[in-house]
Amino acid sequence: MTLIEQLYWGGAALIVLWLVTFGFVLVATRNGVVTPGPATQEFGDDPEPPAVVSLLGNHWRGVEHAAAATLLDLAARGLVELRQPGDDPARSSVHVTEAGRTASGLMPYEQRVLNRVTARAANGAAPIGAIAFRDVKRAAAWNAELRQEIIAEARLRGLSRFRYPRLLGSALLIGAFAPGALFTVAAIMGGHNVRAALAVGVAPGAVLGFLLAKSLGERATPKGLARAGHWAGLRAWLTAHEDFAQLPPASVTVWDRYLAYGTALGVTSLTSRLLGFDSGDRRRVWSSYGGTWRPVRIRYPRLRPGFGGSTSRLLQLASAAGVVAVGLCAFAVLRQPDWVVAVDAHSDGSLRRPGLVLSAGWVGSVLLGLVVAGKFSRWTLLVAFLAMMPGNFVSGSHGWFSDAAAHEGPLLGELAAVGVFGALAVYFLVLACLERREPDTITGEVLRMESRKGKGVARFLVLDEGNTDLTTAWALPAASQGIATGAQVRLRISRATRTIRSAELVRAAMPEGDRVAAKQAAS
Structure with a gap:
C-alpha cells in the first residue's frame, strides 16, 4: 500500500472514529428523565419566571409560548392590562398601564416583551393580534434574541448548562477537520492542485462540523430536573381543570399568574394561539393607518397572468x-x-x-x-x-x-x-x-413584503390605503430598494398589472419592537 493510500485510509478511519465518539458523547450528554411531581397548585418559595418554565417544560429544546407567557405574567403584575370588550377573545386589546410605563428592574426578556407591547400600543391600546410582527426576518431575529436572554437567566439560576463542556466541544470541532488534513496532504502528493486538495480536505470537516452544530443546545442540571418535575406537577393540576385550556387572555384578571404558567407549560391552547409574537397571519394583518386599529384581509394574485409585467x-x-x-x-x-x-x-x-x-x-x-x-x-x-x-x-x-x-x-x-x-x-x-396609460398615485402604509423565487421576479408588497378592510398585493420589482415594512410610501402604480412603477418614501419605518423605538414612543 502506497503512502497516499495510507493517508486516505487513515482519514477514513478518523471519520469512523469521530462518528463513534460523537455517538457516545450524544448518549452521555442527553437530558435526564424528568420525574413529574405530585399535582400541586403551589409555585414554590422562589418560583422561576414563566419564560424560564417554558424552557424547562419543553425539555430544554426551545421556549415555545415564552413571549405570550411573559406578557400574561406582566398583566398579572399590573404592568399591562388585557381587555375583552365582547364575546370574541380575538378582539381583545392590550393596554400599557402607568406602572408599565415607569417599570424598572425587569429581566431583559420581560423588558423586551414590554417594549414590543409599548411600541404597538403607543396610542394607548392595540389589538392583541397587532403584537405579531409583519416581517418574517424581524420576527425570527426578535425571538432568537428572546431565547438567548431566557437561556441566560436559566443558566444563572443553575437550571441549564451547555450540552458539551467547553473542552469536549473544542476537541470534537478540531477532530472533525483532522481527516480533511490527511485528505489534503494525500491529494497534493497525488499531483492535484492546491484548490482541489483543499476542497477534498474541507468537505468531510464541513459535514462533521454540521452534525456537531446541529446537536448543540442546552442540557439540564440536577436542579433543573428537580424543578422541571415540580412544574410538571403544576401542569397536571391545571390540566385537571377542563375549561382551563380554553381560557381567553383577559381571564388573567381571575387566574392571575396561573394563566401565565399554564401558557408556558402548553396547557392554554386558546391563549397561546391568540398571543403570537411570530410573523403572524400573512392573510390578515392588523393596521392602525388612518387612526383606528382594524384587521385588513390580504389577497395574493399568484395565478394572475401578466402580474407585474412590463x-x-x-x-x-x-x-x-x-x-x-x-x-x-x-x-x-x-x-x-x-x-x-x-x-x-x-x-x-x-x-x-x-x-x-x-x-x-x-x-x-x-x-x-x-x-x-x-x-x-x-x-x-x-x-x-x-x-x-x-x-x-x-x-x-x-x-x-x-x-x-x-x-x-x-x-x-x-x-x-x-x-x-x-x-x-x-x-x-x-x-x-393599458400599461401605456398614465399611472395612478396612491399613498399608504406597507403592511407586508414577500419575496418570490427567482432572479428578476417581482415581489409582493401589501399596501394599506386606510379606506378598506380588503386589499390586494402589488408587484414590486425585484430591483427596488429602500422600502420596508411599516413605512409610509407614495406609489405610482399601473392597476392593470398591479405593478409599482415608482415609490417615494413619505415616512421611514420604525423598527418593530426595538427598545429604542419603544423609548421614543414613551417619551
Whole structure:
C-alpha cells in the first residue's frame, strides 16, 4: 500500500472514529428523565419566571409560548392590562398601564416583551393580534434574541448548562477537520492542485462540523430536573381543570399568574394561539393607518397572468401565446391521415406512429411558444421528452391516437387549446395597451413584503390605503430598494398589472419592537 493510500485510509478511519465518539458523547450528554411531581397548585418559595418554565417544560429544546407567557405574567403584575370588550377573545386589546410605563428592574426578556407591547400600543391600546410582527426576518431575529436572554437567566439560576463542556466541544470541532488534513496532504502528493486538495480536505470537516452544530443546545442540571418535575406537577393540576385550556387572555384578571404558567407549560391552547409574537397571519394583518386599529384581509394574485409585467414583457407573452395558437391551428388544419403509416408484420412504423405524430405536433407548438417567451431550458426539453413518451409507445392500428390521427380537421381539444391561447394573446395585448396609460398615485402604509423565487421576479408588497378592510398585493420589482415594512410610501402604480412603477418614501419605518423605538414612543 502506497503512502497516499495510507493517508486516505487513515482519514477514513478518523471519520469512523469521530462518528463513534460523537455517538457516545450524544448518549452521555442527553437530558435526564424528568420525574413529574405530585399535582400541586403551589409555585414554590422562589418560583422561576414563566419564560424560564417554558424552557424547562419543553425539555430544554426551545421556549415555545415564552413571549405570550411573559406578557400574561406582566398583566398579572399590573404592568399591562388585557381587555375583552365582547364575546370574541380575538378582539381583545392590550393596554400599557402607568406602572408599565415607569417599570424598572425587569429581566431583559420581560423588558423586551414590554417594549414590543409599548411600541404597538403607543396610542394607548392595540389589538392583541397587532403584537405579531409583519416581517418574517424581524420576527425570527426578535425571538432568537428572546431565547438567548431566557437561556441566560436559566443558566444563572443553575437550571441549564451547555450540552458539551467547553473542552469536549473544542476537541470534537478540531477532530472533525483532522481527516480533511490527511485528505489534503494525500491529494497534493497525488499531483492535484492546491484548490482541489483543499476542497477534498474541507468537505468531510464541513459535514462533521454540521452534525456537531446541529446537536448543540442546552442540557439540564440536577436542579433543573428537580424543578422541571415540580412544574410538571403544576401542569397536571391545571390540566385537571377542563375549561382551563380554553381560557381567553383577559381571564388573567381571575387566574392571575396561573394563566401565565399554564401558557408556558402548553396547557392554554386558546391563549397561546391568540398571543403570537411570530410573523403572524400573512392573510390578515392588523393596521392602525388612518387612526383606528382594524384587521385588513390580504389577497395574493399568484395565478394572475401578466402580474407585474412590463409593456415589453407583456408583448413578448402575447407573441408566445399567439405562436402556440397559430402552431396548433396550422398543425390541426394541415394534418393528413397519410402522415401515419399502417403497421403490419413487415414495417414497425417507428417514426410515423399515430401517437408520435400527434405528440410531435402539439409539443412542438408549445416548445416554439416557450422559445418566444424566453422560458426555454434543458428542463423544458426533459418535460417535452416525457410528454411525448405515451404517444411513442402506441403503435397499434386501433385506439384513441389512431382514431384522432385519422380524423378529418381539428379535434375538439385542439380547438379548445387554440381558443385558450388565442384569448391569452389578446389578453396580454390588452394589458400592454393599458400599461401605456398614465399611472395612478396612491399613498399608504406597507403592511407586508414577500419575496418570490427567482432572479428578476417581482415581489409582493401589501399596501394599506386606510379606506378598506380588503386589499390586494402589488408587484414590486425585484430591483427596488429602500422600502420596508411599516413605512409610509407614495406609489405610482399601473392597476392593470398591479405593478409599482415608482415609490417615494413619505415616512421611514420604525423598527418593530426595538427598545429604542419603544423609548421614543414613551417619551
